[in-house]
Amino acid sequence: MYQQVKEYWKNLIEEQLHQIAQEKGVDASLVRAAGELAVNTTPSPDMGDLAFPLFPFAKVLRTSPQNIAQEIVKRLKEVEGVSPDSLLPSGPYLNVFIDIPQLARSLRESVCAEGDEYGHTDLFEGKRMMVEFSCPNTNKPLHLGHLRNDAIGESISHILKANKAEVEKVNLINNRGIHICKSMLAYQKFSEGETPESSGIKGDHLVGKYYVRYAAWEKEDPSALIQAQQMLRKWEEGDEEVMDLWNRMNRWTIEGIEETYRKTGVSFDSYYYESDTYTLGKDTILKGLEDGIFYRAEDSSIWIDLEDIKLDKKVLLRKDGTSLYLTQDIGTAIQRHEKWPFDSLIYVVASEQAYHFKVLFHVLAKLGYQWAGNLYHLSYGMVNLPEGKMKSREGTVVDADDLIASLTAMAKDEIIAKNREKEVGDIDDVSEKIARGALNYYLLQPSPTKDMIFNPAESISFNGNTGPYLQYMGARISSMLAKWEVMKDEYGDVPFEPSLLSVQDERELIKMIALWPSLVAQAAREYNPSIITSFLYDLSRTFSRYYHDHAVLKGESRELIVARVALVTMVLQVLKNAYALVGIPFLESM
RNA sequence: GCGCCAAUAGCUCAGCUGGAUAGAGCAACAGCCUUCUAAGCUGUGGGUCUCAGGUUCGAAUCCUGAUUGGCGUACCA
Secondary structure: OHHHHHHHHHHHHHHHHHHHHHHOOOOHHHHHHOOOOOOEEOOOHHHOOEEEEOHHHHHHHOOOHHHHHHHHHHHHOOOOOOOHHHEEEEOOEEEEOOOHHHHHHHHHHHHHHHHHHOOOOOOOOOOEEEEEOOOOEOOOOOEHHHHHHHHHHHHHHHHHHHOOOEEEEEEEEEOOOHHHHHHHHHHHHHOOOOOHHHHOOOHHHHHHHHHHHHHHHHHHOOOHHHHHHHHHHHHHHOOHHHHHHHHHHHHHHHHHHHHHHHHHOOOOOEEEEHHHHHHHHHHHHHHHHHOOOOEEOOOOOEEEEOHHHOOOEEEEEOOOOOEOHHHHHHHHHHHHHHHOOOOEEEEEEEHHHHHHHHHHHHHHHHOOOHHHHHEEEEEEOOEEEOOEOOOOOOOOOOEHHHHHHHHHHHHHHHHHHOOOHHHHOOHHHHHHHHHHHHHHHHHHOOOOOOOEEOOHHHHHOOOOOOHHHHHHHHHHHHHHHHHHHHHHHHHOOOOOOHHHOOOHHHHHHHHHHHHHHHHHHHHHHOOOOHHHHHHHHHHHHHHHHHHHHOOOOOOOOHHHHHHHHHHHHHHHHHHHHHHHHHOOOOOOOO
């Protein structure tokens, strides 16, 4: 809608530019060649809403941008339906005040009608998009790095859906390999048969405990690694005892991880297991060898030459015939496309694996899969701590469950400190939702592609630019609207008069509401949830100032109250719709 | 060595396809709760946008080079 308003003014001004050119005997194509007319926002609202810089046309029209602005204004004033008050030449810019009341009126209709879907676009209509994320190992619990991955994957999936894509969220469980055997071996040796039930330790943490135990043992006993390799061979042979232990421990880990998913609001449409896909990868490589796409080295390992993409050579299958990470991923991709033919597949994986995906996509293309061109690596940056990198050896890895638990406890303390226990209802539920919102917001604020520093103290603070701040705005509006419900019968006869919404912040809020759909589309095009989080913060901050300065339910007139309630209702709807895209639970009360 | 990425306030981050005096939060300081929840609001201080060139009417933004940092370049994942 805002888009239409922009287009409307842009077309009007372009028309005038061409007319001026014509009168000066300048060819229209020269004006076009000078560049497209840019539509900007003004530095401050009292200078108008839209700004059209006219620098590019100065040369072809052989006059200053200032003169062009004046000239266009003069002409536009003659144009039918253009209010002279809406034009403000400002030096080399031509600024425009848009018709906010009219915008508000039509917004009110669409926000009301579309509700939770207001802002959704048809950008990806008819597209089947698969999103892979999380992909945990089954030898330890989730840590902070996974949380960023999960937050991005989950959010992107929602954003794509909001643009009408059909989305399949997939998880790939890394449940095989030497690292898995290590925790199994240590468990066999040192556990005395303890289980999550007997020990009271969450399954993933219990397995993780033995992964750590292995590392200690390996230092004392040089045969540890050999034993682990032996176990891997036994696993590949399907040894009953090993398979049994493997199944049991995998189950513990996955159940534990799924509990963490529930707490962070993460879910999947389907799970893939590397133990199921690695043989398909292997077969595909062998077929590629037959077809002459790959070659066999002297030691009988299989390679691909990456000269085409200016890279080195890469191993696809070990000399003993066992498969690698790349081998598995090839199998997984093929299997996925068979099961759920996608138009695109987005891998949410850390930037350190950029090289891997470059090679993967290339190999799949070489193998002749048409869809290889529709694979995309959404490469996100590392999560570091203020002291530097997380290092498991130094025990600085931030455990996901611990972090969530302390955030939840903090939220609960805050509710109690503010004496809000009665109002919030289920205090544990609300605390958990505040923690989840705080975490997701913190993780989604920076651009996904950039490395970020996770400051635990800061993430735990609920003041300032944080998830709880955003939730608080939603709760405050909800509380206002609850009061309105009680009094609204007396206002049934009062019409909505948007021209009463004339203070600066009201105009700003209306523009933001109007802008929302274009941001939903932008976030999808760029695979970038931080577009949504920064919008949320802007909207909340503006609203916060607004309701602080202007009474909604105690407005000076009945008409003003009705107009403001309508505005506030729209703000709440947009907030809710935005929360939903970035994993911030909506709270009616907090 | 080579490749990819980043560098903006003391710290953490925004800054749209180049456009008007570069913005937030935290931290510091000063105000605001008989008034719709103070998880809030307002104000003050704080910047040679790493450096050097270039393109342009105009560069934090684009190009080149340098510096610093991160990641990768494994028959690990």
